[in-house]
Amino acid sequence: xxxxxxxxxxxxxxxxxxxxxxxxxxxxxxxxxxxxxxxxxxxxxxxxxxxxxxxxxxxxxxxxxxxxxxxxxxxxxxxxxxxxxxxxxxxxxxxxxxxxxxxxxxxxxxxxxxxxxxxxxxxxxxxxxxxxxxxxxxxxxxxxxxxxxxxxxxxxxxxxxxxxxxxxxxxxxxxxxxxxxxxxxxxxxxxxxxxxxxxxxxxxxxxxxxxxxxxxxxxxxxxxxxxxxxxxxxxxxxxxxxxxxxxxxxxxxxxxxxxxxxxxxxxxxxxxxxxxxxxxxxxxxxxxxxxxxxxxxxxxxxxxxxxxxxxxxxxxxxxxxxxxxxxxxxxxxxxxxxxxxxxxxxxxxxxxxxxxxxxxxxxxxxxxxxxxxxxxxxxxxxxxxxxxxxxxxxxxxxxxxxxxxxxxxxxxxxxxxxxxxxxxxxxxxxxxxxxxxxxxxxxxxxxxxxxxxxxxxxxxxxxxxxxxxxxxxx
Amino acid sequence: xxxxxxxxxxxxxxxxxxxxxxxxxxxxxxxxxxxxxxxxxxxxxxxxxxxxxxxxxxxxxxxxxxxxxxxxxxxxxxxxxxxxxxxxxxxxxxxxxxxxxxxxxxxxxxxxxxxxxxxxxxxxxxxxxxxxxxxxxxxxxxxxxxxxxxxxxxxxxxxxxxxxxxxxxxxxxxxxxxxxxxxxxxxxxxxxxxxxxxxxxxxxxxxx
Numbered sequence: 001x002x003x004x005x006x007x008x009x010x011x012x013x014x015x016x017x018x019x020x021x022x023x024x025x026x027x028x029x030x031x032x033x034x035x036x037x038x039x040x041x042x043x044x045x046x047x048x049x050x051x052x053x054x055x056x057x058x059x060x061x062x063x064x065x066x067x068x069x070x071x072x073x074x075x076x077x078x079x080x081x082x083x084x085x086x087x088x089x090x091x092x093x094x095x096x097x098x099x100x101x102x103x104x105x106x107x108x109x110x111x112x113x114x115x116x117x118x119x120x121x122x123x124x125x126x127x128x129x130x131x132x133x134x135x136x137x138x139x140x141x142x143x144x145x146x147x148x149x150x151x152x153x154x155x156x157x158x159x160x161x162x163x164x165x166x167x168x169x170x171x172x173x174x175x176x177x178x179x180x181x182x183x184x185x186x187x188x189x190x191x192x193x194x195x196x197x198x199x200x201x202x203x204x205x206x207x208x209x210x211x212x213x214x215x216x217x218x219x220x221x222x223x224x225x226x227x228x229x230x231x232x233x234x235x236x237x238x239x240x241x242x243x244x245x246x247x248x249x250x251x252x253x254x255x256x257x258x259x260x261x262x263x264x265x266x267x268x269x270x271x272x273x274x275x276x277x278x279x280x281x282x283x284x285x286x287x288x289x290x291x292x293x294x295x296x297x298x299x300x301x302x303x304x305x306x307x308x309x310x311x312x313x314x315x316x317x318x319x320x321x322x323x324x325x326x327x328x329x330x331x332x333x334x335x336x337x338x339x340x341x342x343x344x345x346x347x348x349x350x351x352x353x354x355x356x357x358x359x360x361x362x363x364x365x366x367x368x369x370x371x372x373x374x375x376x377x378x379x380x381x382x383x384x385x386x387x388x389x390x391x392x393x394x395x396x397x398x399x400x401x402x403x404x405x406x407x408x409x410x411x412x413x414x415x416x417x418x419x420x421x422x423x424x425x426x427x428x429x430x431x432x433x434x435x436x437x438x439x440x441x442x443x444x445x446x447x448x449x450x451x452x453x454x455x456x457x458x459x460x461x462x463x464x465x466x467x468x469x470x471x472x473x474x
Numbered sequence: 475x476x477x478x479x480x481x482x483x484x485x486x487x488x489x490x491x492x493x494x495x496x497x498x499x500x501x502x503x504x505x506x507x508x509x510x511x512x513x514x515x516x517x518x519x520x521x522x523x524x525x526x527x528x529x530x531x532x533x534x535x536x537x538x539x540x541x542x543x544x545x546x547x548x549x550x551x552x553x554x555x556x557x558x559x560x561x562x563x564x565x566x567x568x569x570x571x572x573x574x575x576x577x578x579x580x581x582x583x584x585x586x587x588x589x590x591x592x593x594x595x596x597x598x599x600x601x602x603x604x605x606x607x608x609x610x611x612x613x614x615x616x617x618x619x620x621x622x623x624x625x626x627x628x629x630x631x632x633x634x635x636x637x638x639x640x641x642x643x644x645x646x647x648x649x650x651x652x653x654x655x656x657x658x659x660x661x662x663x664x665x666x667x668x669x670x671x672x673x674x675x676x677x678x679x680x681x682x
Contacts, residue, residue, distance in 0.1 A: 017661055018657055018660045023638075024637070024638030024639065025638065025639050026639050028654065028657055028660070030664055030665075030668070032670070032671045032672065033672055039504050040558070042507035042508075043507070043509050043558075053655075057670065058675075059673050059676075060672060060673075060674060061674060062677075062678065067504075068505060084505075086505035087505055089505075089507065090507060103674075112678070112682070123678070125674055127671060135556060135558075136555075151556035152583075153557075153558035153561075153580060153583060153584035155558060155587035155588065155651075156583070156587070159650065159651050162654070162655065163651075163657075163661060164665075165654055165661060167639070167653070167654060169637070169639075202492070202553065202578070205550070205576065205579060206579060232554075235550070235578060235579070237579050255677045255681040256673075256674070256676075256677030256680075301494065321491045321548070325490075325491045328490065418496075418501040419500075420502050420505065437494075437496065437555075439554060440496070440497060441500055442501075
């Protein structure tokens, strides 16, 4: 009998093309699915072309346009060229590269286009037990399906294009268990912000997280994606959740999912993936999910967060390195230790990004906004994660809820999460954002970001200031 | 790949913890389709004032930073986004090595693919290095990768250790892609035994 193995161990072992030749050397790991976008791929295509190499498995690659794409309704490549020549050139380059190498592409204007980490699951090409990579750190999102998924740099994009493989050192595996049930008004976003707040933004360096426990098992697939998405904000390159009936139900019938007998065989194999009883983790951390509250960041990294009704911590309460960071954050944010965040005036609300732009996120925010108005002077941007999400939200009447409340309803894309596509904060503005990074200037030079859930974002939009969503929920 | 064996030069000190890749190079500089010229965006949020002029108070704009090849950075340097542009920007500026208590994983991997040396220092050594170089900004720094030894400000040498594969690639200039391509036979065997799990062309067509 073999020793008990974790979910990670099983995926890793299955994908070894060659084990390390000696200690300290990397393993060669096979990649099942390679996702591409316009920003981190052009230099990789150039690299393989300079060497006269072909793309080894173009039908295991899928490309989309998301980062540099404008989200103004009706925008397309031709109109973009007049406004952002460099952005348009980058999109054109991706289209040329994909055409030359036979890689399927969902371009700007395509009915299936969207954020790379939204469309993979949506098309059913993200599946349990796979290895998935992309030149984007939020590739960890796909771990929600029990796939080993992580971000890579552009050099590694070239490696995967040419060989469908990566050189990898085996990471550690940490168990992140969240027991109990999340209280009403507390979402997957609050869960992951709390975990990162406790472990720190480098708590997972060198490791893969496996999220477990009652609170995690109770999450639907979109909520699980939110949790795994932010693993990288805790320093872990990947986050995993064991596949179960919730996973299989989500995948059944999707275009990329297996059919008929292949489906049955796949599900049977997927059922063997979860971590065996008695398997060892390198570290285990347990949380009581029933004690969690809506969480919001106060600083300039995703680990600096408090309960939405809490007070900003005193930097002197921390050791020196943390203190330096907190002091620097509070200076940038122009916030004062010991004060509450509730009631702090905001200028912008951004609902979107690969963390929180799926249908359930839009439904949650719309439930708060229905019959209410975005406060005067506040700009609210609602950016669906993909064009299919946009169409479904329009069909369900969610889009109308947003526009009637005074919010802007946009096309799919990364939008204001990273301020390279026209959507951005002005210097000094405060925003409540459902995205994943509150780094200095991330949403625009001088912009200040509070990361929170779609519920908290919607409640804050109505209040015109940071608000506790539990007070607006019927 | 660019080789790295030894370095004798000067350092700049940026002892701030958790410098993320958005600070190293903001996303608005990522529309490039080549690896060159990205130095202009290095630390752009800190380096330039609102009107676009260089902020003379920022360390990279001070005269002593001219020609420095070593960056002494804070804990968890390079966290956040996977953008390799962060490494290309540091190289374009002239840096050949970054020293810090710890690096974020993706940044460290990206650096290794481009001949940028990353050295993790124990906390005491790092602290001493920061103090000495802040007191004496033009003090010499020497790195010998073969012997894994670091010297600074005329003090005694200290040892460091690097990931063996990264060290091998740096010392010999071995290109990791060539190393992968040499595994063609194993890769063929793996693919013969493991049919593809997805066909993105078929999935994409069906979703049309």
